[in-house]
Amino acid sequence: MSEDAAPSATVGRAPQRRGRRPGAPDTRAAILAAARTSFAATGFAGTSIRSVAAAAGVDPALVHHYFGTKDDLFLAALELRVDPRVARLPVLEGGPEHAGRRIMELFVSVWDDEETRLPLLALVRGAVEPGGARLVQDGFFRLVLRPIGDAFDLDQPDRRMALVASQLFGLIVVRYVLALEPLASAPASELVATYAPVLQGYLTAPLP
Structure with missing residues (x-):
């Protein structure tokens, strides 16, 4: 899966993922904390799914599983209500x-x-x-x-x-x-x- 794959959402609100486990709160929190830190320090271009996963101590596939693409992860880290x-x-x-x-x-x-x-x-x-x-x-x-x-x-x-x-x-x-x-x-x-x-x-x- 490409980190920069285009989304398929069709509404203005930030997409609500369906059919995926919500994930352990501690794991999700660790991924989001690592993502916010990386995006703030190195920007979108300097952040990768792998680097976020490494910082959070999880497999990159788990980041994709919970958050999708890098764009999706970035929006989740910003906590926006609109995509x-x-x-x-x-x-x-x-x-x-x-x-x-x-x-x-x-x-x-x-x-x-x-x-x-x-x-x-x-x-x-x-x-x-x-x-x-x-x-x-x-x-x-x-x-x-x-x-x-x-x-x-x-x-x-x-x-x-x-x-x-x-x-x-x-x-x-x-x-x-x-x-x-x-x-x-x-x-x-x-x-x-x-x-x-x-x-x-x-x-x-x-x-x-």
Whole structure:
């Protein structure tokens, strides 16, 4: 089984595995602890199923059995309630035209939902801790934004998606972390109308 095999989930929520034993709590906890440590220290690219298994003292097949692919293990380590690989799919529909609006609609649908927002807030607040920034970068940029830039075949995709990320992270801090008014209580429709043209410019307008 490839560590980076594509998932087959079809819903936005993080997939709930069926037909697998839940596993001994101590074993699962040891695997997740080893995974979090490795992802934080060396990033997604520097982490392997084998290295996580070795650190947890288990066979690599057991990691696959409990968590599936490396992407699945990464999402489990982040404790997210939404699978970004699935959530990003509506953004890709229709190509780059109006993609700024679709990104904003996805953004507010996830962040305005308390159930999905709380784990994300914990992840963002942890960005100042050792290794936290790497987890945020891999979780947000690698799993959500970079695939969008690649799918649209944009020129300078990393630069464009970094600009998108700067806008979204700024909004996360102002609206959800600092709760600065009037943005903290602004309706979702207002946020979409305000920020979608800005994001669209980052995506498709000529860059300076």
